[in-house]
Amino acid sequence: MNERITNDAYVRKFSFRPFTGIRKGRLYRLWSISWQWWAHEWDRSRAVKILFGFQIFTLVITNLFLLVMKDFMLLGDPTLTTTKMLENTLIELVRGLVSFQTSISGEGGNGGDEMDFGFTIGGMSFFILILCVLIGSGLISDDMSNKTNEIYYSKLEKHEYILGKFGAFFLFGNIIITLPYVLEFFLLFIGLGGIDFIQVLPILVHVIVFTELISLTYASIILAFSSMSSRRLYAGLAVFMLIFLLSMIIPFLANTGGGEVGFQLLFDVLTMLLLSSYILNGETLIEIDLLGREHLLDLADGVGIESWAVLGIIGLYIILGLLLVIFQVYRRHSN
Amino acid sequence: MGQQMEINDIITTRNLSKYYGQIKGIDDVSIKIPAIGGIGFLGPNGAGKTTLIRTLLGIIRPTRGEAYVLNYNVKTEINHVRDRIGYIPEYNTTFIPDMTAMKFVAFCGRMNGLSTIESKQRASDSLYYVGLGEERYRKLGTFSLGMKQKVKLAVALVHDPEIIIADEPTNGLDPNGRNQMLELIRNLQTDQHKHVILSSHLLRDVEQTTNYAFVFSNGHILAQGRIKDLTSAKVSTISLRIKGDESKFLDEMRNKGFEIWQERGYIEVKKTNDTEKAIFKAAVNSKVEIRYLGSRSSSLEDVFVSLFKNKEEAIQ
Numbered sequence: 001m002n003e004r005i006t007n008d009a010y011v012r013k014f015s016f017r018p019f020t021g022i023r024k025g026r027l028y029r030l031w032s033i034s035w036q037w038w039a040h041e042w043d044r045s046r047a048v049k050i051l052f053g054f055q056i057f058t059l060v061i062t063n064l065f066l067l068v069m070k071d072f073m074l075l076g077d078p079t080l081t082t083t084k085m086l087e088n089t090l091i092e093l094v095r096g097l098v099s100f101q102t103s104i105s106g107e108g109g110n111g112g113d114e115m116d117f118g119f120t121i122g123g124m125s126f127f128i129l130i131l132c133v134l135i136g137s138g139l140i141s142d143d144m145s146n147k148t149n150e151i152y153y154s155k156l157e158k159h160e161y162i163l164g165k166f167g168a169f170f171l172f173g174n175i176i177i178t179l180p181y182v183l184e185f186f187l188l189f190i191g192l193g194g195i196d197f198i199q200v201l202p203i204l205v206h207v208i209v210f211t212e213l214i215s216l217t218y219a220s221i222i223l224a225f226s227s228m229s230s231r232r233l234y235a236g237l238a239v240f241m242l243i244f245l246l247s248m249i250i251p252f253l254a255n256t257g258g259g260e261v262g263f264q265l266l267f268d269v270l271t272m273l274l275l276s277s278y279i280l281n282g283e284t285l286i287e288i289d290l291l292g293r294e295h296l297l298d299l300a301d302g303v304g305i306e307s308w309a310v311l312g313i314i315g316l317y318i319i320l321g322l323l324l325v326i327f328q329v330y331r332r333h334s335n
Numbered sequence: 336m337g338q339q340m341e342i343n344d345i346i347t348t349r350n351l352s353k354y355y356g357q358i359k360g361i362d363d364v365s366i367k368i369p370a371i372g373g374i375g376f377l378g379p380n381g382a383g384k385t386t387l388i389r390t391l392l393g394i395i396r397p398t399r400g401e402a403y404v405l406n407y408n409v410k411t412e413i414n415h416v417r418d419r420i421g422y423i424p425e426y427n428t429t430f431i432p433d434m435t436a437m438k439f440v441a442f443c444g445r446m447n448g449l450s451t452i453e454s455k456q457r458a459s460d461s462l463y464y465v466g467l468g469e470e471r472y473r474k475l476g477t478f479s480l481g482m483k484q485k486v487k488l489a490v491a492l493v494h495d496p497e498i499i500i501a502d503e504p505t506n507g508l509d510p511n512g513r514n515q516m517l518e519l520i521r522n523l524q525t526d527q528h529k530h531v532i533l534s535s536h537l538l539r540d541v542e543q544t545t546n547y548a549f550v551f552s553n554g555h556i557l558a559q560g561r562i563k564d565l566t567s568a569k570v571s572t573i574s575l576r577i578k579g580d581e582s583k584f585l586d587e588m589r590n591k592g593f594e595i596w597q598e599r600g601y602i603e604v605k606k607t608n609d610t611e612k613a614i615f616k617a618a619v620n621s622k623v624e625i626r627y628l629g630s631r632s633s634s635l636e637d638v639f640v641s642l643f644k645n646k647e648e649a650i651q
Contacts, residue, residue, distance in 0.1 A: 019495035023448030032445040147426040153394045154422040155446040
């Protein structure tokens with residue numbers, strides 16, 4: 001802007017405030033775009049708010065149930081401690097985020113995606129998947145259909161655009177998935193009482209790492225599909241059908257009628273994420289129920305599916321999704 | 336920072352080429368764009384104007400060659416370039432339909448590094464400047480095409496760039512909207528002291544808003560210079576209708592050295608000195624009656640069409 005005239009004169013003449021000339025760094029811009037994209041997706045969809053409300057409601061109900069029943073449960077089982085109650089509740093709650101079809105239980109035999117006292121929370125995975133699809137499927141496809149990506153590319157590096165989109169989804173993951181469970185941890189920690197914080201810190205770490213892994217995996221898959229279609233509906237449906245159908249079909253294919261589970265199970269994203277929670281907990285001997293048939297899955301016996309394969313395949317999903325987004329943005333969107 | 340560029344040039348390219356596989360976008364484009372306010376990029380669709388603009392903005396990478404914008408190397412200092420260019424893309428952007436104009440423009444400001452407060456202030460000011468002050472809190476999905484074009488201009492202005500590049504900014508606008516847009520572009524040069532590059536296939540748009548033009552065709556620069564100079568070679572003719580022996584009249588004129596031909600029922604005589612006098616003399620000598628006489632200046636379109644035709648024939 002013209003520096004020869006004063007600010008007042010400037011505004012009077014052009015109805016414009018002169019630019020201070022101060023530009024923020026790249027990190028600020030990245031944060032700003034991630035926040036804007038996430039906030040907009042949140043703003044635009046009433047369904048997202050309703051589903052999030054349902055999730056919070058479920059957590060509150062779980063909390064209330066546990067706090068009301070605490071004394072009865074402690075009296076009924078002398079070996080049970082408040083620390084154990086916190087662990088069982090919270091770990092199973094976060095596992096419920098991805099245990100859609102397959103029923104799994106670890107060495108402790110805690111009932112898999114069901115809590116000790118028979119309170120099923122596995123259905124939450126369905127709502128979380130819908131939430132993720134509603135938020136993420138339009139993140140890139142909308143830019144293509146609205147033709148706003150040309151404006152973004154004239155202001156940002158393409159890698160900043162991609163990071164911004166992942167950042168937006170990651171913010172969503174942290175606010176919608178991780179944060180409620182971290183709050184749940186502290187509510188239970190305070191509500192149950194008599195718990196040594198250091199002793200339960202690994203549970204908090206488990207909750208954070210596991211929910212972040214879910215966010216990252218979903219982000220990669222959903223954004224990859226979003227970058228391939230200019231219609232958010234198609235992208236969302238494709239992701240939903242892929243994850244939903246795979247979690248229905250794969251257990252059927254992997255069911256070997258006893259003994260080791262088939263390698264087909266590696267293609268079931270949700271089960272792989274669920275298994276990663278057990279691996280994070282240091283459990284390697286896992287009872288897995290495929291279509292009503294019990295299988296014993298040893299992730300450390302050198303036969304069949306191993307821990308490294310589970311984590312590797314999740315990593316592969318993340319990397320493949322990311323590569324697909326990069327390819328689409330750098331090649332297809334730039335011609 | 337690039338040191339080789341002359342101070343008065345806002346953009347310099349050297350042998351800049353972009354190929355999409357086998358398809359040529361631009362080929363060996365070497366230009367120096369002087370800092371004289373308004374610049375026109377003129378040429379038919381597919382001539383390479385948009386490819387050059389997108390290359391300068393780093394949206395696509397050049398196949399070879401180099402480019403400097405305000406002394407910044409487009410390959411190595413693209414973020415400095417982007418902060419100093421405001422871009423109005425050609426595409427009919429629908430923006431984010433359920434976002435307000437204010438939010439979107441401020442968001443674009445933050446992408447260029449403006450703080451939250453300043454981006455809001457400048458978004459508001461930019462929208463007022465383009466005439467959308469009252470509508471700034473309306474959702475973009477409710478905007479007409481003309482209003483959307485103005486939002487694009489506000490987006491280009493929000494971060495106070497030195498250069499504004501408008502790619503076909505009047506596309507799809509009605510005459511009123513078109514005039515408003517061209518008026519805004521003119522004002523940017525006079526009021527805001529911006530360098531405006533207007534890319535268009537419409538000669539009148541370029542002529543109304545700029546006085547220096549680069550003419551593109553088939554990925555090459557056909558001509559460049561002040562529009563007045565580019566069009567100075569324009570041809571004017573005198574059109575006639577006569578009654579009598581036409582061939583005798585034509586021979587008479589040709590014998591006097593005039594270029595004369597028949598076109599759409601008229602006799603056309605290329606205008607030189609004393610053409611009218613020679614026509615009357617020839618009419619008397621060949622005993623024909625002049626029923627109609629009028630001069631016909633070639634329009635700018637005619638001049639550029641002939642320029643494209645000649646240069647393309649030369650290239651081939």
